[in-house]
Amino acid sequence: MKLISKTIAILAVAAFLATPVLGAEGGNPKKGKYLYKKNCKTCHVAGAEGGALTPLSKTQSQWDRFFKKNKHKAKPEIWGKYSEKDLKDINQFLFDHAADSDQPETCG
Amino acid sequence: MSLINKKLSRRRFLGMSSCTLATAVVGSQVKVLHALAKNGDVTTPQRGKDDDVFTSCGMCVNKCGVIARVRNGVIEKLDPNPNFIKSRAMLCARGNAGVGVVYDPDRLKYPLIRTGKRGEGKFRRAGWKEALDLVAKKMNEVAEKYTRAGVMFASTEGTYQDHFFMQLAECFGSPNNVRHPTLCLSSNIQGFMATFGTNPTPDVLNADYIIMSGANRSEALITPDSIDMLKGDGGRRKLIYLDPRFTKTAAKADQWYPIKAGTDLAFVLAMINVIVNEGLYNRTFVKENCVGFDKLVPHVRSYTPEWAERECEIPAADIRRIAREFALAAPKAIYYHGRRSSFMANDTQLRRGIAILNAIIGNWDVKGGMVPNSRIKIGRHDYLAPWYDDVPDRLDAGSVAYLSENDGAWVPFRDRVLAGKPYPVKGMMVYKQNVLASVPDRARSLKMMDQMDFICTIDITMSDTAWYSDVVLPEATYLERQDPLESIGGILPVVVWRQPCIKAMFESKPNIWIMKEIAKRLGNEVAEQFQFTIEEVIQTQVKGQPQILKALQTQGVYYEKTDPTYGRTLGKRLRTKSGKVEIYSEKYAKKGLDPLPVYEAPKTTPAGKYRLLVGRHAFFTHGTTSNNPYLNAIMPENTLWLNTEEARRRGLQNGMRVTVRSEVGAQTLKLEVTDKIRPDCVYMAHGFGVLSKGLRTVYGKGGCDAALIGSSYDKISGNAALHETFVQIERA
The missing domain is CATH 2.40.40.20 (Barwin-like endoglucanases)
Known part of the structure; x- marks a missing residue:
């Protein structure tokens, strides 16, 4: 019984995941946040090699341009480390939280 | 210290909110403590040397500066911090009464586990280890059965330790945080962000003309606005107040209009109509800084003062006069947009209307106008939340046009929990948010809690929400904790923190300790992200800026300026899509929302109601x-x-x-x-x-x-x- 309910729950979740919740690039922003923090933040913090960089550092179109055209020109070898899916996820996270994104400010 | 001098006399401030008992309420807490000691409910107070401790108030959202007068290990009195510019060196009745929080006989003293039915109030005293083991076990059980999204996390704000609770939610892997903004200001923030790209602060102190719609600043205190509202600059201040009630703000206003409830947007649109038709708007500002003014002109054509009078029951002649006075006082004129919660279901459009009205008189980022917030940058305590593949998106995703992923939307979130769709949520972790008292329709909130497999509440008193929980964990009060730094944005930004004034009483613990102990029990991946002490968090926050810590220790607050800076954003790109003030919102149009605020009359009150x-x-x-x-x-x-x-x-x-x-x-x-x-x-x-x-x-x-x-x-x-x-x- 427990197995059945678990299966149903997983199916329900899978169905939900399949719904179109993703934006411009079709990436998973939550996964993108994880990948960004795990990988990009090693260099992109104040005082480190890449300097401080946050999603707010660019506008949505600037982030899209970065992923489509720039492709980390400053250090191109980094780009090859990631799968296309990973890059999409990171792009989506940065796009969703860009300076001009729709993510509202909070209160309190 | 120019702004410190802006404080009111203490008598006048307390009189403003009728808090005449404010200073008389403290002083008897020692008796309470002794009574508790006599009953065996409390150990003898820590005998420490007399001390005056700088800290920040935790009684409401304002976080004002406080000096705790500790005598013989007991907090005898709380005084305002004269250095605290945000509160103009004042402390209200609630701030004074903070001592009552610490020595409240009703405060939670040790962990409790429910033994009776939910809501029956039968609990047994438990040790921390047993209670924490149970919490972690139940969280894992729910996650196993329903994915990690099956546990929701409801949090308060302003304890400064709420960040650790949010960290636990993220590291545990649940996207389902629900915070207070959708019971508070999310419509306000949304309306202003859609227009200006940010939610500014009205420069109440320097404005010559202020209109307030239902923001009852004399009773719903916000520092410094509640104080500045009475002060004005040079005595030229005029305050127009609209509210169906004669509140204490109405008593302090130059003119009060008992507006028909829910019709504020009619008043605002009619003001815009007058200002546009009579050419009273700031042509230069509109031309250089705004988009969509050309669409506003025909949009407000039918919203005449005569039309508005029929809706809001304020005479057309008065609307016309107020519109003219407002434009004449520009740019030192503000239509005050907050803080007050949403009253009607079209509240974002009301805030849009208010934002547009402010914009067209050109009061953006000038003295006495709407000023974008400054913030002092401090270091960020960061972590890497583990990634879990099977966790779905937020439960309330797509329920509203603009959802904050950190805050959620309380009412639709609860509806979806009750529907069990798109997936079940069966675990509830609560940090000091009193869901049953705060979320509308308590019966439905109780139903939501009924269907939970497990509920844990961390609080300092037995709130209604704690009363319906399975495990209740006692947190140390704000006067007993070392809290991290908090950077508070505003026209004059400050950094604050809290220091323990006395040792935490009973078995209460700071939230950081509770979070670390739960994390430890949730497995290595989560525990790894909680390997820090409060001292390390603070060191990260002040890294490279030792002056902040020094200021907090020696004057209880850190700030970099005592006079506002205006015009920082003028001539620069705003954080909107166009980079300008968006009178017409293209992004709303794309989402099928009204790109200019359209008035909707409130529902007619049924007979006999x-x-x-x-x-x-x-x-x-x-x-x-x-x-x-x-x-x-x-x-x-x-x-x-x-x-x-x-x-x-x-x-x-x-x-x-x-x-x-x-x-x-x-x-x-x-x-x-x-x-x-x-x-x-x-x-x-x-x-x-x-x-x-x-x-x-x-x-x-x-x-x-x-x-x-x-x-x-x-x-x-x-x-x-x-x-x-x-x-x-x-x-x-």
């Missing part, structure tokens, strides 16, 4: 302080306000008990017959009618507004709409 108005009070903070013995002594219970003439017509007398009934619940409380309210509305203060018998001072007193308010909400921001409910009243 009244519109229910609710509000905050200077003595209480939401649902959290009405049990405070000092504050409760000032106002022991709430009443239902009814207009004198209406009461006479109905044969109802002052002081009699009445039952108030809405579509979602009924409450019984005392009637207050008064001229201070329109005949088509009734009013009750928030924070009473509690369910928890663990709140002994306030239990059984007054009625609960959350039990009456229906589940209406703004579909753009998700903000609950608090004035959309109709009630009938009868003798109890």
Whole structure:
């Protein structure tokens, strides 16, 4: 019984995941946040090699341009480390939280 | 210290909110403590040297500077910090009464595990280890059965340790945080962000002309606005106040209009109509900094003052005059946009209207106008939340047009929990948010809690939400904890923190300790992200800026300037899509929302019914302080306000008990017959009618507004709409 309910729950979740919740690039922003923090933040913090960089550092179109055209020109070898899916996820996270994104400010 | 000099006399400030007992309420806590010691409920107080400790208030959202006077290990008194520019060196009655939080006989003393039915109030005392083991076990069970999204995390704000709770949620892997903004200001923030790309602060101190719509600043205190509102610059101040009630702000205003509830947008649109038609707008500002003014002109054509008079019941001639005066006072004129919660389900569009009205007179980022917030940068305590592949998106994803992923939208979130769709949520972790008192339609919130497999609440008192929980964990109060730094944005930004004034009493623990202990039990991946101490967090925050720590230690607050900087954003790109002030919102149009605010008349009050108005009070903070013995002594219970003439017509007398009934619940409380309210509305203060018998001072007193308010909400921001409910009243 427990197995059945678990299966149903997983199916329900899978169905939900399949719904179109993703934006411009079709990436998973939550996964993108994880990948960004795990990988990009090693260099992109104040005082480190890449300097401080946050999603707010660019506008949505600037982030899209970065992923489509720039492709980390400053250090191109980094780009090859990631799968296309990973890059999409990171792009989506940065796009969703860009300076001009729709993510509202909070209160309190 | 120019702004410190802007403080009011203490007498005038306290008089403003009728807090005449403010200084008299402290002083007797030693007796309470001794009484507790006699009963064996408390150990002898820590005997320490006398000390004056700088810290920050935790009684409400304002986080004002406080000096705790500690004598013989007991906090004797709380004084305002004269260096604290944000509160103009003042402390209100609630701030004074903070001592009552620490020495409240009703505070939670040790972990509790429920033994009876939920809500029956039967708990047994447990050790921390047993309670924490149980919490982690239940969290894991729910995650195993329903994915990690099956555990929701409801958090308060302003304890500065709420960040650790949010960290636990993220590291555990649940996307389902629900915070207070959709019970608070999310519509306000949304409306202003859509227009200016940010939510600015009105420069109340320097404005010559202020219009307030229902933001009851003399009672719902916000520093520095509540103080500055009375001060003005050079005595030129004019305050116009619109509210169906004669509040204490109305008493302080130059003109009060008892506007028909829910029609503020009609007033705003008619003001825009006058300003546009008579060419009183700031042509240069509009031309250089705004987009969509050309679409505004035809849009407001039909919104004449004569039309508005029929909607909002304010004479057309007065609307016209106020519009002219407002434009004449520009740019030192503000239509004050907050803070107050959403009253109607179209509240985002009201805020858009207010934003546009401010924009066209060119008061953006100038002295006496709407000023974008500055913030002092401090280091960020960061972590890497583990990634879990099987976790779905937020439960309330897609429920409103603009959802904050960190805050959620309370009402639709609860509806989806009850529906079990798109997936079940069966675990509930609560950090000091009093869900049952705060979220409209308490019966539905109780149903939501009923269907939970597990509920854990961390709090300092037995709130209604704690009362219905399975495990209750006692947190140390704000005067007993070392809290991290908090950078508070504003026209004059400050950095604050909290220091422990006394050792945490009983078995209470700071939230950081509780979070670390739970994390430890949730497995290595989560535990790894909680390998830090509060001292390390603070060191990260002040890295490279030792002056911040020094200032906090020596003057209780850090700031970099005492005079505002205006015009930082002028000529620069704003954080909107166009980079300009968006009078016409292209992004709203793309989402199928009204790109310019369209007036919607409020629903007609059914015959024999009244519109229910609710509000905050200077003595209480939401649902959290009405049990405070000092504050409760000032106002022991709430009443239902009814207009004198209406009461006479109905044969109802002052002081009699009445039952108030809405579509979602009924409450019984005392009637207050008064001229201070329109005949088509009734009013009750928030924070009473509690369910928890663990709140002994306030239990059984007054009625609960959350039990009456229906589940209406703004579909753009998700903000609950608090004035959309109709009630009938009868003798109890």
